[in-house]
Amino acid sequence: MDDWSTALNGSEDPRGASESALDALDRLAEATRPAATDWVAGIEARSRAFLDEGKEAESQYPKAIHRLGRTALRGEPARAHLLCGEWSRRERRGQAAREHLTIAHELFAEKGMEGFARRAARELVATGGGGRKRTNRSRGEPTAQEMRA
Incomplete structure (x- = not known):
């Protein structure tokens, strides 16, 4: 993956990011x-x-969450x-990780972004989170545990 795409998408492990990225x-900035x-700043x-x-x-x-949350592009704040949830988990900040991963999972699920929703669910389980509670709105959707299976 080229460095420009890595910087924009965050799809590879950031630790030891190259100077070229x-x-x-x-x-780009x-x-x-x-x-x-808001999109550019986010x-x-x-x-x-x-x-x-x-x-x-x-x-x-x-800052990213705030600025991207002000755009109409719901996938961007979810990302x-x-x-942030993945970073928080690596930093051993379990509560913060669970909060961000839960929000990410809900936003991705609402938008039908299933691959990202599964990724958020896996990360959520890895933090020790059991997934979200069932509500009338989420009855037909799989829980984080179900997605892992």
Whole structure:
């Protein structure tokens, strides 16, 4: 996968992100910042959080979630919650991971994004979370445990 795509999509393990991925993100940000939209700011924050570690990631994920949540593209904030939940799990922040992964799973399920919903469910189970409680709205949908099986 090329570095530009890695920075934008967060589809590979970010630990040890290459300098070229960070350079690609810097070039992308420079080219898109003049647009000054929530989507641009949110994608940049999500990408920076994914490629960085520690305090930088911790500060960028909430910004990404907030800015992408203001767009009409529901899959984008769901991806930000998923990546934040995965990062939180790696950092051994179980409660935060479960909160973000639960939100991600619900958003993906609502949009019919089944592959991402399964990924969020697997991560949720890995945190020790048992999935979401059944509601009238979710009766026909599989739980995280059912998705794992």
